[in-house]
Amino acid sequence: MNKAIERARPEIKIKPEMKIIRNPDEMQALANRLREKGLVIGFVPTMGYLHEGHASLLRTARQQSDAVVLSIFVNPTQFAPNEDLDKYPRDMKRDEKIARQEGTDYIFYPEASTMYVPGYQTYVNVEELPRSHCGRTRPTHFRGVATVCTKLFNIVLPHRAFFGQKDYQQAAVIKRMVKDLNMNLEIMVLPTVREADGLAMSSRNVYLQPEERKQAVCLRESLEIAKDMVRKGETEAQKIVAAMRRHIESKPKARVDYVSIADTETLAELETITGEAVALVAVYFGKTRLIDNEVLKAG
Amino acid sequence: MNKAIERARPEIKIKPEMKIIRNPDEMQALANRLREKGLVIGFVPTMGYLHEGHASLLRTARQQSDAVVLSIFVNPTQFAPNEDLDKYPRDMKRDEKIARQEGTDYIFYPEASTMYVPGYQTYVNVEELPRSHCGRTRPTHFRGVATVCTKLFNIVLPHRAFFGQKDYQQAAVIKRMVKDLNMNLEIMVLPTVREADGLAMSSRNVYLQPEERKQAVCLRESLEIAKDMVRKGETEAQKIVAAMRRHIESKPKARVDYVSIADTETLAELETITGEAVALVAVYFGKTRLIDNEVLKAG
Numbered sequence: 001m002n003k004a005i006e007r008a009r010p011e012i013k014i015k016p017e018m019k020i021i022r023n024p025d026e027m028q029a030l031a032n033r034l035r036e037k038g039l040v041i042g043f044v045p046t047m048g049y050l051h052e053g054h055a056s057l058l059r060t061a062r063q064q065s066d067a068v069v070l071s072i073f074v075n076p077t078q079f080a081p082n083e084d085l086d087k088y089p090r091d092m093k094r095d096e097k098i099a100r101q102e103g104t105d106y107i108f109y110p111e112a113s114t115m116y117v118p119g120y121q122t123y124v125n126v127e128e129l130p131r132s133h134c135g136r137t138r139p140t141h142f143r144g145v146a147t148v149c150t151k152l153f154n155i156v157l158p159h160r161a162f163f164g165q166k167d168y169q170q171a172a173v174i175k176r177m178v179k180d181l182n183m184n185l186e187i188m189v190l191p192t193v194r195e196a197d198g199l200a201m202s203s204r205n206v207y208l209q210p211e212e213r214k215q216a217v218c219l220r221e222s223l224e225i226a227k228d229m230v231r232k233g234e235t236e237a238q239k240i241v242a243a244m245r246r247h248i249e250s251k252p253k254a255r256v257d258y259v260s261i262a263d264t265e266t267l268a269e270l271e272t273i274t275g276e277a278v279a280l281v282a283v284y285f286g287k288t289r290l291i292d293n294e295v296l297k298a299g
Numbered sequence: 300m301n302k303a304i305e306r307a308r309p310e311i312k313i314k315p316e317m318k319i320i321r322n323p324d325e326m327q328a329l330a331n332r333l334r335e336k337g338l339v340i341g342f343v344p345t346m347g348y349l350h351e352g353h354a355s356l357l358r359t360a361r362q363q364s365d366a367v368v369l370s371i372f373v374n375p376t377q378f379a380p381n382e383d384l385d386k387y388p389r390d391m392k393r394d395e396k397i398a399r400q401e402g403t404d405y406i407f408y409p410e411a412s413t414m415y416v417p418g419y420q421t422y423v424n425v426e427e428l429p430r431s432h433c434g435r436t437r438p439t440h441f442r443g444v445a446t447v448c449t450k451l452f453n454i455v456l457p458h459r460a461f462f463g464q465k466d467y468q469q470a471a472v473i474k475r476m477v478k479d480l481n482m483n484l485e486i487m488v489l490p491t492v493r494e495a496d497g498l499a500m501s502s503r504n505v506y507l508q509p510e511e512r513k514q515a516v517c518l519r520e521s522l523e524i525a526k527d528m529v530r531k532g533e534t535e536a537q538k539i540v541a542a543m544r545r546h547i548e549s550k551p552k553a554r555v556d557y558v559s560i561a562d563t564e565t566l567a568e569l570e571t572i573t574g575e576a577v578a579l580v581a582v583y584f585g586k587t588r589l590i591d592n593e594v595l596k597a598g
Contacts, residue, residue, distance in 0.1 A: 024481055032483070036337055119565070121427045122445075122479035127420040146421075147480075154481040180421035181446075182323055182453040184331070266418070 018100050020107045024115065024155050027108045031069075031157035039066035043158030043185075045149065048072035049089040050098045053193040053201040057162040058102035060190055069156050070099050071108040073115065077123075078144030084287075089206050108156060115151060124150045126173045126180070132267050133169050133280055134291065137257055142173050149174055150181075158185050166192040166200045168280060168293040172267060192292070194220070200292045212285035215251040219281050222247045222259065223294040226279040230296045235273045237261040248283055257282035257289060264295060273298040317399050319406045323414065323454050326407045330368075330456035338365035342457030342484075344448065347371035348388040349397045352492040352500040356461040357401035359489055368455050369398050370407040372414065376422075377443030383586075388505050407455060414450060423449045425472045425479070431566050432468050432579055433590065436556055441472050448473055449480075457484050465491040465499045467579060467592040471566060491591070493519065499591045511584035514550040518580050521546045521558070522593040525578040529595045534572045536560040547582055556581035556588060563594060572597040 021027045034041055042065025044057045054070075061068045072095055079085035092109075099107055123143050129135075130142035153161065163171045171189045178187055193201045198220035199213075208216060222244035229240050245259045260280045261270050270277050273296060280293040320326045333340055341364025343356045353369075360367045371394055378384035391408075398406055422442050428434075429441035452460065462470045470488045477486050492500045497519035498512075507515055521543035528539050544558045559579045560569050569576050572595060579592040 028481065028483060035334065038335060117478070119475070120479050122423065122425045122476050124480075125422050125424055127422065129420065151479075151481045154483055157483060176418070177421050179416070180419050180450075181423075182327065182450045184327060184453055184456060 018096070018104050018107060020096070020109055022109055022111065022114070024108075024110055024151075027069075027106075027110075028155045028157070030106070031155065034067050035157055040160075041065060041067050041069060041156065041158045043069045043071070043152070043156045043161040045071045045073075045152050045161060045163075047074045047088065047203065048095050049091055049203040049206075050095045051193075051201045051203060053164050053166065055098055055102055056193050057164060057190055058099065058104055060188070061160070061162050062103040064160060064188075067105045068103060069106045069108055069158065070104045071110075071152055071156065073108075073110055073112075073148070073152070075115075075144060075148040076112055077116070077147055078141050080138060080140055083138070084204075084207075089203055108152075115148070123147045124177060124181075126177050129169070129173050129176055129267055132262070132269070133258060133260060134282060135169070137282070137289070142170070145170055146173060146177050149177070150183075153183055153185060160186045160188050162188045162190060164192060165189050166202065166292065168278060168291075169267060172265065198224075200290070202290065204288055204290070207288040208285055212253050212288070215253045216283075216285060216290055218248050218251045218254055219283055219290055219292040222281055223279055223292060226261070226296060227294060230273060230298055235298055237270045237273060237277070240273075240279070244279070244281065248281065253285050255284040257284055261296070275299065317395070317403050317406060319395070319408055321408055321410065321413075323409055323450075326368075326405075326409075327454045327456070329405070330454065333366050334456055339459075340364060340366050340368060340455065340457045342368045342370070342451070342455045342460040344370045344372075344451050344460060344462075346373045346387065346502065347394050348390055348502040348505075349394045350492075350500045350502060352463050352465065354397055354401055355492050356463060356489055357398065357403055359487070360459070360461050361402040363459060363487075366404045367402060368405045368407055368457065369403045370409075370451055370455065372407075372409055372411075372447070372451075374414075374443060374447040375411055376415070376446055377440050379437060379439055382437070383503075383506075388502055407451075414447070422446045423476060423480075425476050428468070428472050428475055428566055431561070431568070432557060432559060433581060434468070436581070436588070441469070444469055445472060445476050448476070449482075452482055452484060459485045459487050461487045461489060463491060464488050465501065465591065467577060467590075468566060471564065497523075499589070501589065503587055503589070506587040507584055511552045511587070514552045515582075515584060515589055517547050517550045517553055518582055518589055518591040521580055522578055522591060525560070525595060526593060529572060529597055534597055536569045536572060536576070539572075539578070543578070543580065547580065552584050554583040556583055560595070574598065 042061035044061050074088050124146040175187050197217045199216050226240050241259050248254050261277050264276050264278045277296045282291045341360035343360050373387050423445040474486050496516045498515050525539050540558050547553050560576050563575050563577045576595045581590045
């Protein structure tokens, strides 16, 4: 337990039971009270169906904050009509248990009808970053993500919000938005948490059939290939991308969406790796689309 | 002096001299300190060249807040390339004097290069409200307004922000945005302040030639005609609009942009007035475009 918590907890009398808050105005009023008491608010926004990746975000938030808020909201505006909004996996009882284990103080668990009220018409657009990579396959996705994060940040009023590196482009879009709009918080991006065989944790892994699940490790393997080539001195992005793609395409159930080596901040496609770059992959297994990434360091 | 100020002022030791802050991060850090002290921040965002309308906003902010922040920023993103960004009137010395007279604590006076940093790409879009009225003539204007207000709200962290009713559609757009994005502040809209002959105060009135200035009172007169007709029982919007338009068009220097009777919240054009409605006018005098409005109450 860090000092902030030792100092703060008796003061605000957080109950041993975690509190679930459904109403946005109630959550905002509570956040204002926490801030007026000088408490540091750490925030982990999620769509629920928590896995060890989310748990690691909660754990770090717990270490760095006086009050930890987890939001669980399957945000409709970041799904396209043809996507998996309705079948997105949910398990609130299990989520509550994990949240409690990680020392969460509040779960903000709103209904879509209170988040998107009648006459709703305001969206936050990051204009360039979402055009490439996942944004090409999901053209309205990041508008939904930027908008809901803006709303959640305004409701929860966190000092820090915690995201996983697995969703690299999402983190880049949010960091850009926070900088551009002078939002009053810090974005923390924490390392991807993986299954034993290297597959990045994702709520969507549950969609995979057994054979797909086995082959899905090829995303991680392709990133290892990239790291290895860079370690051995390869700087030509095209050659690395080709090797990664060959590996993924050797798996019969895998269909490549993209394989890319890009600037870590702008996500502009790179020809030559000098200094840092990020390798990003997106691969379909049936209708399930998986992503992963790795930062590469040349020289 | 209200109680909040009596209580708060000795505590934060606001100097008799007002402070001018140019750096957004410095302003935000200061706003965070004010909030941590439990002080209520009142905010008046302007493009400078202050007139009695702005002064009345500052006066009300002073009454309702512990700390009053005025921003002066001629925001480039709300001007189209063909508009008056470069010739927009400025007079910082006079603005400082007025601000000081009204008890302003801080002027936030940023440079465009610190508000729109390299790689800037994030915009807030209210999608429907800006399509009609002024938005038809100025299609990118409200995107710029919504974006800069979001930025300013995030930097100044006000409890309340004060706007004039003269810019009716602007206030409607901002209220919608604040509601939709759950922004943590209250929007206060104060009555339009007028010249002796009824012309709404506007920084742009300085553009008017003497003969145009005389005829410009026709905006206000047309609104009086509307009020009068409603008072006498007229409910058909088209008849009222026609009478207003006739009056404005009787002035040789006036060119109507729009005359409208609309829903007070959605700004949808009305056929019949039942309950409240808003009459809105926009009129060109040469290149100068003036606006005015009046809320009508039927029955």
